[in-house]
Amino acid sequence: MRKQKPVKDSFVIMTELVLPNDTNTLNNLMGGRMMHLMDIAAAIAAQKHSNRIVVTASVDNVSFREGIRLGNVVTLQAQVTRSFASSMEVHIDVWAEDIPSGTRIKSNEAFFTFVAVDQSGRPIDVPEALPETPEEIALYEGALRRRQLRLVLAGRMKPEEATELKALFAME
């Protein structure tokens, strides 16, 4: 039987200060720099779940809703939502805080997929993920649908095999 682990055991919180080297000419945090931070935080969550080396397989849509300013404190919170055979979906929330004014805004969120690999880079099975809270259960239940969508978009699944997606769009 596959080992089981509560999703909360993978929780990661990472805090960074936006410095001049991280910004564009408008003093906003550059998107690529933010993606880098998100990749690291989400990868650590996947490693905590799998106790394995992980590689980033894909990143779902990331929209930059609000610019993050020079001097802001960026907080990233990542947690595994569900695991499949060797892959894990990780949800990540990004917050920006301006400490002098006491304001804190949610900048963006995203889903990353990581694959656990052995020393030769071959995919290897990971523990099952157990959601407990209502929020964790909602993310767990949506994960199969999101997996099918990203695999179809990556050309790794035929649309007709995406049963969860078909059910979503099925008309009475």
Ligand SMILES: CCCCCCCCCCCCCCCC(=O)SCCNC(=O)CCNC(=O)[C@H](O)C(C)(C)COP(=O)(O)OP(=O)(O)OC[C@H]1O[C@@H](n2cnc3c(N)ncnc32)[C@H](O)[C@@H]1OP(=O)(O)O
């Ligand atoms: C020694 C330890 C030190 C630790 C110290 C601490 C470090 C502190 C942390 C810092 C960590 C930084 C982490 C950065 C991590 C990178 O940036 S890694 C670099 C970027 N990523 C890569 O180079 C990955 C390159 N791609 C690959 O290696 C292979 O395509 C993959 C992803 C392993 C898949 O291999 P494959 O042979 O195609 O395998 P296949 O059996 O078809 O699929 C395996 C799984 O991948 C899934 N998959 C494949 N493609 C996709 C896709 N496009 N979308 C979603 N899922 C996919 C499949 O659905 C399948 O899932 P399961 O059904 O098994 O659950």
